[in-house]
Amino acid sequence: MPAPSQSARRTIDRILSGATPAEVAKALQPRLPSESPLAPNLPSSTDYSADGLRVRRQLLHGQGIRIRHLADGDADPETLAGHTENFVGFARVPVGVVGPLRVNGTAAKGDFYVPLATTEGALIASYHRGAYVISHSGGASVLCLTESVGRSPCFVFETVMQACQFVAWALPQVDSLQRQVSETSRHCRLSDVKTSIIGKEAYLLFEFTTGDAAGQNMVTFAAEAICRRLVEGSPVTPRRWYLEANMSGDKKATVGSFAFARGKKVVAEVTVPRRLLRRFIHAEPSELMDYWEVSVLGAVQSGAIGAQGHYANALAALFIACGQDAACVSEASVGLTRMDLTDAGDLYVAVTLPNVIVGTVGGGTSFPTARECLEMIGCYGDGRARKLAEIAAATALAGEISIIGALAAGDFGKAHQTYARKAKRR
Amino acid sequence: MPAPSQSARRTIDRILSGATPAEVAKALQPRLPSESPLAPNLPSSTDYSADGLRVRRQLLHGQGIRIRHLADGDADPETLAGHTENFVGFARVPVGVVGPLRVNGTAAKGDFYVPLATTEGALIASYHRGAYVISHSGGASVLCLTESVGRSPCFVFETVMQACQFVAWALPQVDSLQRQVSETSRHCRLSDVKTSIIGKEAYLLFEFTTGDAAGQNMVTFAAEAICRRLVEGSPVTPRRWYLEANMSGDKKATVGSFAFARGKKVVAEVTVPRRLLRRFIHAEPSELMDYWEVSVLGAVQSGAIGAQGHYANALAALFIACGQDAACVSEASVGLTRMDLTDAGDLYVAVTLPNVIVGTVGGGTSFPTARECLEMIGCYGDGRARKLAEIAAATALAGEISIIGALAAGDFGKAHQTYARKAKRR
Amino acid sequence: MPAPSQSARRTIDRILSGATPAEVAKALQPRLPSESPLAPNLPSSTDYSADGLRVRRQLLHGQGIRIRHLADGDADPETLAGHTENFVGFARVPVGVVGPLRVNGTAAKGDFYVPLATTEGALIASYHRGAYVISHSGGASVLCLTESVGRSPCFVFETVMQACQFVAWALPQVDSLQRQVSETSRHCRLSDVKTSIIGKEAYLLFEFTTGDAAGQNMVTFAAEAICRRLVEGSPVTPRRWYLEANMSGDKKATVGSFAFARGKKVVAEVTVPRRLLRRFIHAEPSELMDYWEVSVLGAVQSGAIGAQGHYANALAALFIACGQDAACVSEASVGLTRMDLTDAGDLYVAVTLPNVIVGTVGGGTSFPTARECLEMIGCYGDGRARKLAEIAAATALAGEISIIGALAAGDFGKAHQTYARKAKRR
């Protein structure tokens, strides 16, 4: 959709800012290294030794770049092997703690202090308030419903009939493909295969479970093994095939995630007594309901996927603290917040997140502060991934109660002002 | 959309895992603090002194939670005031550097070492490869087209006619509201007001510019000042009004962002010579084109917004490194990647990101490592926000070239295996 | 998504058209049948005998409605020239009548018998029931808010900078382009131009008003005249350009239509007294509310655009009867249905349809039966298009009340069985 002409005009004015289009165009000209020498290449990119680190830092230093804080209080750079190429140091993100948040789940059970890494003022305070309300309502009931991580290869044929023949031949093979999968990882299991034929292209969607790892690499390797096997054996040979054809929802919000969970699909719910709501949120249950109805229609008009307040705040902060893949906030922040009144006049609130893609082994989980944060909620190591997903959903629930309450009660601006003022006084 | 019955069945089985529904239901029962004592509350939540920090750590320690690494190498906790309530320490995320990435923009101009905070193996190596290709193609041409941050209040009336009367009265006031806005911040400017009437509700969308701050608090305060003023003066009094009715795309991907940019709308493009592509990406321009067509249709089928590969990886890693609001990855990772062949047979690639919401002042920008990372790319402080947005877009472009190239050339799995293997050898 | 402020202002001006808000508000007041007698009810609704037909026709005749062509005989095939190539005869679609439907609009004002062409059993009966409820609640208040028909050409350049230069040059020309537009049609007026730059492509969205024609051909010719003029004069020549690049929402449902109305954007609302609802819909206001909340979340999960029950039924049947372009049901059936409780415990229901693309001149409007159907509701010829749009929206409102009521009350299956049984008995 295009921008309104008025603002488009402003844009153009600003782009030009007094210069002629030709001058700006010139500024944008490519400058080849042969004509305009390129700054030096970063040496020893994947040398994870202390020597490699020193050489990289030296180069940056020679470019006038200071990295005192990044460098300070380091872990052994060898531990970065396989994780962070071109390593130069550590970013530090302040961690605040929310809780205790009482969670009554199948995997998560207890009162948790949830670590959130963020620099956004009022965020932690808001989640803390929501956690207080949840805990004093008896805690959040949480269920991890499904789990699955997908890869969606595409096989390009010459005709739709070839695509059908391939699918007809491939689907019966699926059960026997588990062996290929197991050879790539002992934690990875193929759980389902779905298909979509669009013209002469056959898209498959492999769904895997990945143990307690987030599993994105795992499913890449497994899917590749399967695809190679299928292509070798197929009676019709695809002209081309691709390991991932952008249908798995990897690193992006999709409507499809309501049909095909990515990671864990989790529901967290709580019934907040009216009395408690009035006291701590300063609003009636019906006031939150009224606001949320208007807000859902706002989301629908904006072309959002699902309808929720700000799951992304909980998930980004938790993911950074706990060594999760923060880029997955794109898909993980999709979901539905639901409110209802009970017969007793209390407020039922539920969040449903279909894409809580988290791991408690592998990825960044063993990095020192990530491990500490995971341990803080008892989620480090094998057998804890569903627990982590449930805590994540309960935290999102806390945030929804707090923000919807603040907007319904007219406290939203005030709350941010209170916390921001502390910053300004400095 | 519902889950297929087969996997739904598996879900249920797993939820129960041998227990009866009644037993699981019991496990999910609320447990009131009066019956089941709640763990101790975290004291001194917003006490930013060393004392406050010590007290919080002591409490956690008493709960058996170790925070050695979080605690180590700390910044002065006073600096967290207004940013991170309930502060307990710093999460450390390893930072790798991509580059040099040559950028030919209106605001960003030069060869940059771009800091990316991530623990995902192969990610930085992939962006580094894309940066190499871009730089050796002469650099990315980048334009920051529009900028705007919105708040979307809603005013609830009794009839559609009242809603119209309000809008009819309010729109002519808009120019005079700039004063209200200025009183809340000297950097905030109201740039446009859009309206949507849905039944008896009048939704407004205020669009602001926020100087070099990401500006989310700024627009909250400004919009509140405007709303209060409008409600006071209006000839028809709304029954209720809300400061934000979920139409501004805050912390969520929306189709609306193609019409109404959130943050900066930036285009980055490069023409990669065929020779270079073959040498470093191991594929022909037409092979990338072929793949990308299939991939766009994959995205469309999945119900994605826009069509791109993995902007989220660049943005999440850059945002964490540079003290940006990582929750905004939700909206910032929406966009369109476009490929075309030139007459000379070279590959044109462009990324268009309508929601690059970044700041170079305020928020987490002044935290020690964030500041260092921003300084690494010359983006700390006033007058740099558009530069940061342009570098972000150029980095996203590097990632698209690399991942689309890898998937087109069949290198995707292999690349991840190479980098993951380093991890496993340890 | 909200509409730009400029067009919002135009909207208000047009709604008022010289009247004061108070006068318009008065026009929209409900008029209860007890005070302002309702036109006679249609007798023998499901009497399918020749007698039943005669009685119904008699009643319409008594209201001054002529139905000679509906009742018999072919039109002269010469009249098809310019409309239906390869003509071989006429399809006959049975027309039933809904009403009287009381409408209190700015353009439509009165009690209408609305002709619906359909073969789907129970459909007309359901709308008839809704019309009864609306009329006995005092009628639907209806406002046509905005009107616009778009064409979205695309100009392909070599670089984003060229695309910007073109846009920068083109936008100031816009005002002078009205002459080009006028040369193609005296009814067509260019009302706005919006832009979207994606990489090296400049998409424009021309918005036109088209008098009382639906105007799709009109805007095609006008846009072509504009584009040719722009391309001739532009300082940068596009490599290629296309008259329509699939962004105007022509013949397809798009989220964009919430921001950029296609045809007329119309709101119709009614407050149904609780007593009336219980008697004729057999449900409490709160029961319809409860159902609708669950139904909106169903729509959101399915990836629908907007949230409504079945606008398409009203629009397809009305469009076929009245010689409208039935293919436009695709876009016209997008919208939002909103329910709320009043303080008095009555049910407020509103429908908002942003894409009611209709005409009362041109297209199929002058075909004999179409003309008769249009005349039946006083919508044939110049100056009636907004009236037709308002009646369409009021009819959609009737359908929403009836279907949501049936589903909330558990009558949905039963109702269809009742009407279908009549068919089976034959």
Next chain:
Amino acid sequence: MPAPSQSARRTIDRILSGATPAEVAKALQPRLPSESPLAPNLPSSTDYSADGLRVRRQLLHGQGIRIRHLADGDADPETLAGHTENFVGFARVPVGVVGPLRVNGTAAKGDFYVPLATTEGALIASYHRGAYVISHSGGASVLCLTESVGRSPCFVFETVMQACQFVAWALPQVDSLQRQVSETSRHCRLSDVKTSIIGKEAYLLFEFTTGDAAGQNMVTFAAEAICRRLVEGSPVTPRRWYLEANMSGDKKATVGSFAFARGKKVVAEVTVPRRLLRRFIHAEPSELMDYWEVSVLGAVQSGAIGAQGHYANALAALFIACGQDAACVSEASVGLTRMDLTDAGDLYVAVTLPNVIVGTVGGGTSFPTARECLEMIGCYGDGRARKLAEIAAATALAGEISIIGALAAGDFGKAHQTYARKAKRR
């Protein structure tokens, strides 16, 4: 979004129905007019005189096609029972014929004259042109992949756990529910049940096959029978339940339809020789490709579902002519158009329509002119619904080739002007 593997297998079985893939592939082979003579062309396409009409009717008569009712007179109003309440007469929509359109499908095989009811000038001429190109390329290869009509009830509980318990109890009952279904109709079969739990609500999606009926009433009655049975037997009683919760895509475009076909999912494809394209479409294959890429990105920006040109035109006109439910154009017009170049430099074009919801028995199919139109394409009565769906898809394909060709060649405005001028001359 892909379909679950189980239904994919059913698809394949049905496509093959006892034949080998090779046999089916053979059935789909193009048959060039040079080898297999094409049925005669329709003469005097735009001769609107009585003579022209007579000549066209004569030709059809010579092909064994009867058009008595299309040509004159009213039906007996008694035949409307169960279809059109409040009946007052018949709307007449002029029908033009497109073809011969050569179709090589599994169900549709032959050269068809396709009846389209429309008053939009140039529409039939455009489809006629597309049909000509397809037929002279050897015909469209068409496959009906899946079929299904859904109902999506929702059961509201007090907690998510109750919702899970219900689903856990209900799913194993599904096989035994076929008896309930059969009692409501002997043609209706339950093919799958999918589930989605959102907070305390359990949404089910029942998928049925409905023989050769479009089947919307059929699935309503069947779903109601199932729901009543489930509610009676369930160990947990829902507080409320609804027969349809707006997730089945009934009368609305949804992204979900890519995952869960509504009606028939059909692919139609053709490879158009470059020579033919240049001669009749006046453009190179690469020019159509170039345009279509830009157009897909236009659709994506506008927030459309899928990416296609104007399926709605074909479907609305065919549905009105053939007594189908024209309101279903909303969902049926969703799909994906795909273009590619063959190694020989010819143009491959495919359309994929996941929601071709049509019937050849029931509904309006037995109305006199509808029956004649269905008979014109050999689609009246039992065992013809898939054939009708395949012809619909092939017709949509013709329209895509023609409109994309016109827009790529710059002929779009001109074509409409040519046909519109005929109208103006009158």
